[in-house]
Amino acid sequence: MRRFSRMAGAVALGIALFGAASVVRAQEVLKIGAIGSLSGGGTAWGLATQRGAQMAIDEVNAAGGLKVGDKTYKPTLVMVDDQYTATGGRTAAQRLMTLEKAKFILGPVGAPVVLATISVTNPGRTIVLSDGYSDAVLKNAAHAAYNFRIMDSETEFARAMIQWLHRTQPQLKSVALISPNDATGQSVVPVLKRLYEENGFKVYTEMFDRGMQEFTPLLTRMMEQKPDLFDLNANSPGDAGLLVKQARQVGFKGVIWKVGGPAMPEIQSIAGDLAEGVMAYDQFDFSTPAGQKFAAEYHKRWSGTINAETPIWYNATKLLLEAIRRAGTTTDVDKVRDAVAHLDGYDAGVFGPLVWGGMADYGVDHQLELPFVISQIKGGKIVTLVKIQPEKR
Amino acid sequence: MFSATLLGQVLVNGLSLSAIYVLVALGFTLLFGIMRVVNFSHGAFAMLGGYALFLLYGKWHLPYLLAVPLAALGVAALAMVLEYLVFRWFYQKMMQSMIGLLGLNMALVYSAVLLWDVYERSIPPAITTLISVGGVLLPADRLTVVAIAIVALGAFWLFMTRTRFGLAMRAASQDVETAEAQGMDTAALYRMAFFIAIFLTALAGGLYAQTYSLSPFMGDRPLIVAFVVVILGGMGSIPGAALGGVLLGFSESFVSTFYGSAVSSFASFGIVILLLIFRPWGLLGTKEAMRA
Numbered sequence: 001m002r003r004f005s006r007m008a009g010a011v012a013l014g015i016a017l018f019g020a021a022s023v024v025r026a027q028e029v030l031k032i033g034a035i036g037s038l039s040g041g042g043t044a045w046g047l048a049t050q051r052g053a054q055m056a057i058d059e060v061n062a063a064g065g066l067k068v069g070d071k072t073y074k075p076t077l078v079m080v081d082d083q084y085t086a087t088g089g090r091t092a093a094q095r096l097m098t099l100e101k102a103k104f105i106l107g108p109v110g111a112p113v114v115l116a117t118i119s120v121t122n123p124g125r126t127i128v129l130s131d132g133y134s135d136a137v138l139k140n141a142a143h144a145a146y147n148f149r150i151m152d153s154e155t156e157f158a159r160a161m162i163q164w165l166h167r168t169q170p171q172l173k174s175v176a177l178i179s180p181n182d183a184t185g186q187s188v189v190p191v192l193k194r195l196y197e198e199n200g201f202k203v204y205t206e207m208f209d210r211g212m213q214e215f216t217p218l219l220t221r222m223m224e225q226k227p228d229l230f231d232l233n234a235n236s237p238g239d240a241g242l243l244v245k246q247a248r249q250v251g252f253k254g255v256i257w258k259v260g261g262p263a264m265p266e267i268q269s270i271a272g273d274l275a276e277g278v279m280a281y282d283q284f285d286f287s288t289p290a291g292q293k294f295a296a297e298y299h300k301r302w303s304g305t306i307n308a309e310t311p312i313w314y315n316a317t318k319l320l321l322e323a324i325r326r327a328g329t330t331t332d333v334d335k336v337r338d339a340v341a342h343l344d345g346y347d348a349g350v351f352g353p354l355v356w357g358g359m360a361d362y363g364v365d366h367q368l369e370l371p372f373v374i375s376q377i378k379g380g381k382i383v384t385l386v387k388i389q390p391e392k393r
Numbered sequence: 394m395f396s397a398t399l400l401g402q403v404l405v406n407g408l409s410l411s412a413i414y415v416l417v418a419l420g421f422t423l424l425f426g427i428m429r430v431v432n433f434s435h436g437a438f439a440m441l442g443g444y445a446l447f448l449l450y451g452k453w454h455l456p457y458l459l460a461v462p463l464a465a466l467g468v469a470a471l472a473m474v475l476e477y478l479v480f481r482w483f484y485q486k487m488m489q490s491m492i493g494l495l496g497l498n499m500a501l502v503y504s505a506v507l508l509w510d511v512y513e514r515s516i517p518p519a520i521t522t523l524i525s526v527g528g529v530l531l532p533a534d535r536l537t538v539v540a541i542a543i544v545a546l547g548a549f550w551l552f553m554t555r556t557r558f559g560l561a562m563r564a565a566s567q568d569v570e571t572a573e574a575q576g577m578d579t580a581a582l583y584r585m586a587f588f589i590a591i592f593l594t595a596l597a598g599g600l601y602a603q604t605y606s607l608s609p610f611m612g613d614r615p616l617i618v619a620f621v622v623v624i625l626g627g628m629g630s631i632p633g634a635a636l637g638g639v640l641l642g643f644s645e646s647f648v649s650t651f652y653g654s655a656v657s658s659f660a661s662f663g664i665v666i667l668l669l670i671f672r673p674w675g676l677l678g679t680k681e682a683m684r685a
Contacts, residue, residue: 039503043511043610181655208654213605213614214413216406217649217657224399238513238606249523249532250402270515270606304510 027065030073030330032057032317033102033126035082035092035117036109042084044237044307045109050079051302052313053106056321056348066321069328075321082108082117089113093120093128103127103333104320106313111137112183118147125333127340129316131309133234133261134187138362146337148366150316151309154188154234155361156390157281157372158195158259164374164386165229165257166199172255174202176227178218178243179234181207188234192259201229213239215246223252230256232280237263240280241270248274255279262308264375264382275377282375283308285384290350311350312370318348341365360393401529403650404643409535411642412542413601417615418622418634419549420594426629427566427586428484433494435619436612437501438591439598441468443607444509446599447516457519461541461599468595469588476587484583485569498612505609516603538600545596546635549589553631562586566629624665627678636677 034053036046057075065072078100082088089108096102097120105128108117114132121128122142130137133153138144165172175196179185185207193203204225206218222230230247232240240263244256248271258267258280268275285291286306294314298306323339324330345353351370358367371389375382417439424430432438445464449455455463479497483490518534525531553559565572565582573579601615622641626633641661649657674680 039506043506047511206653209658211614211617212654214410214645216409217403217646218654220399220402220406221650221653238608241513241515242605249530249535250406251523251530266513266606270513272515272517273521305512 027072027074030066030068030075030324031078031100031102032075032320033096033100033105034077034079035089035096035105035107035113036079037084037088037113038079038081039083042110042113045309046081046084046107048307048309049107049109049313050077051298052310052315053077053079053317055297055301055310056314056317060318060321066325068325068330073330078102082113084110084113086112086116089117090120093117093124093126097121097124097126103331104324104336105129106316106320107131109309110184111187114147115140115183118142118144122146127320127333127337129320129340131312133184135191135362136187138358138364138366144362144364144366146333148340148368149358150319150368151283151312152370152372152390153367154191154260156357156367156369157388158192160388160390161259161281161374162192162195162199162201164388166201169255172228173200174204174225174227175229175231176204176206176222176225177231177233178206178208178215178222180210180236180239182210184234188260192231192233196231210236213242215243216250219243219247219250219252222247223250228254230254231260232256232258232263232267233260235260235263237261237266238270241267241275244278245271245274264377265305268377268380268382273380276380277377279374279376279385282373282384283370284311284350285373285387287384294350315348315350315370319343319346319354322346322348355389355392357390357392398528399650401527403646405529405531405535406650407643407646409532409539409642410646411639412535412539413597413604414618414622414642415546415635415638416538416542416593416597417601418619418626418638419546419631420590420592420597421619422623422626422629422631422634423586423590423593425623426631427562428480428583429487430480430483430490431487431494432590433491433616434498434501435594436614436616437498437505438468438472438594438612439601439615440505440607440609440612441471441501442595442598443516443602443611444505445595446603447514447607450519451514451516461596464599465592465596468598469592472591472595473584473588476584480587481580481583502609502612509609511609513606513608515606516599518603534604538604541596541600545593549593550631552589558582558585621661621665624668624675627675630675630677630679633675633677637675 036049037043038046054077057077060066065074080092080095082092103126108114109131111132111134114130114137118128122145128147129150131151137149179189189205196203232243240258244267256278262283264280286295294311324336327335327339329335343354344356347353355369356365357369359365369390369392373387374385376385421435424432442465445468449464450460483493520533522533523530561577561582565579622637626637645657648660
């Protein structure tokens with residue numbers, strides 16, 4: 001009897017191991033590359049890329065993996081640091097393509113890094129879902145053959161924001177733009193200048209070297225132009241907070257807003273009471289039920305402020321995995337690319353149904369037109385003023 | 394454009410900038426002046442000073458005038474471990490210290506990333522009042538920094554010129570072998586100089602983080618500023634650091650306001666390059682200090 005039970009135990013163990021082996025075999029690993037800044041000035045964005053993507057991948061794996069054709073894959077994130085430099089982005093892309101054999105890459109963030117990355121990935125037929133404000137990200141020699149932009153750039157949200165401001169506060173006639181003197185600033189300022197001028201604003205611009213923290217001389221100079229409106233545009237969240245604080249400290253009493261990457265928590269944290277009344281573009285509304293659910297999931301794993309790019313990367317990862325599923329292949333990159341481009345209407349649960357656009361501005365429909373909100377600091381709290389869906393162009 | 398109010402505002406901006414720049418450069422120039430160490434981890438100690446002030450004042454709400462020196466003292470005390478493990482190997486080794494301490498800087502910055510994450514925080518100002526004098530705005534928090542900088546500079550100058558320890562440090566900085574031959578314990582003197590240098594750096598870092606913002610990467614700018622200031626004033630020269638800080642602060646304020654940021658950067662670094670060519674020992678430095 002004892003011998004029988006030992007044999008039965010061995011057989012049961014064998015079946016269990018065989019079963020486990022079958023599961024392992026059925027769950028082939030699907031490498032999803034990711035490029036982001038895990039060191040250097042853009043680290044907050046890199047962490048948002050990593051965490052947003054990981055949340056989406058874990059969700060898919062918890063539901064049993066990604067079914068592609070008759071196979072079930074286990075998507076796995078392979079993250080590489082770009083150090084927020086163009087060289088770092090290029091090297092990271094080459095490593096993912098050659099060493100990791102990744103066919104799909106999430107990230108990077110920041111125009112210089114993205115441009116360096118896609119210069120390698122487009123000829124290498126690797127799909128890249130990235131975020132960089134420069135028009136050249138989509139309007140390039142390769143006609144953005146394999147790269148997509150998965151969040152609104154200045155071109156998408158600035159037009160809608162400036163039109164909204166002109167409509168709601170027609171007394172504002174002049175605007176000052178103080179911007180970093182780098183690829184981002186140089187690509188953003190002409191776009192904003194044109195859009196403000198189209199809406200009848202007189203525009204004053206000033207540029208500074210990234211890394212500068214003492215803006216009072218520049219702001220004193222700006223004050224002499226007597227602008228009604230001060231736009232924080234493409235400044236990093238920390239610089240935006242300092243600009244608000246120092247602008248109020250040198251006596252600027254006009255309207256301050258930010259037509260550029262989201263920065264409200266940082267502006268409020270750094271400028272304190274002086275941030276009262278500031279308005280800004282915000283990528284994501286955490287006060288909605290979908291936003292609260294996302295934040296709750298995030299806080300199960302990480303503490304602190306959620307960078308507003310995190311849900312964007314969650315959304316991008318979900319759409320990529322859905323495209324792979326619909327394409328029915330993990331190896332035919334062209335099929336997956338076409339599936340990504342035809343995902344209009346797909347809802348990953350955070351932004352609502354997806355809309356691709358961009359043909360009018362970039363000659364290719366590889367621009368995700370995400371709804372966004374304009375927030376304002378009122379009574380020490382960040383409140384949503386209006387939700388806007390950019391027009392499909 | 395040249396109105397009296399504007400000129401007044403430019404002067405106020407220049408004064409506040411100068412105070413921060415002088416404070417930031419003091420610790421840096423002291424380490425070089427006495428031990429011939431080019432402290433590339435200067436920015437990291439400033440950053441640690443920022444986090445210490447954030448904890449003591451921003452989180453635990455200690456009285457401000459107590460939190461400011463306590464934060465700097467805490468960082469300086471903890472830094473003594475690094476003095477024993479790292480710094481003492483680089484005394485009187487200028488070139489080696491640059492590379493070694495650059496590594497230490499990276500280790501400290503990324504330890505801070507692991508401990509406190511990368512998000513930019515702010516340290517609440519002690520006073521938020523804006524004083525208006527004839528149309529010129531004086532933010533009270535900036536005036537506090539100016540006052541602290543004057544007190545720190547004055548106390549430090551008195552220590553170096555009116556105490557036996559200060560005299561001994563100056564003697565060791567001029568000729569370490571002769572100082573030892575006279576019976577001075579240079580190892581103890583170096584430890585004391587290191588403690589004071591890190592105290593001043595952490596004090597500057599706390600005020601810098603409070604004036605601007607706090608993050609693990611905040612030290613880059615203070616390091617650059619410290620370099621420019623001490624090159625202007627003279628490596629190792631305390632009065633030179635004061636003069637360099639004041640010159641840089643006021644010139645930045647004037648040139649940026651009237652000619653823009655690009656011209657200001659061009660002028661600051663242009664002057665530094667010219668100085669390095671024609672007077673590499675700086676305005677108040679000595680040729681001997683550069684040769685050591």
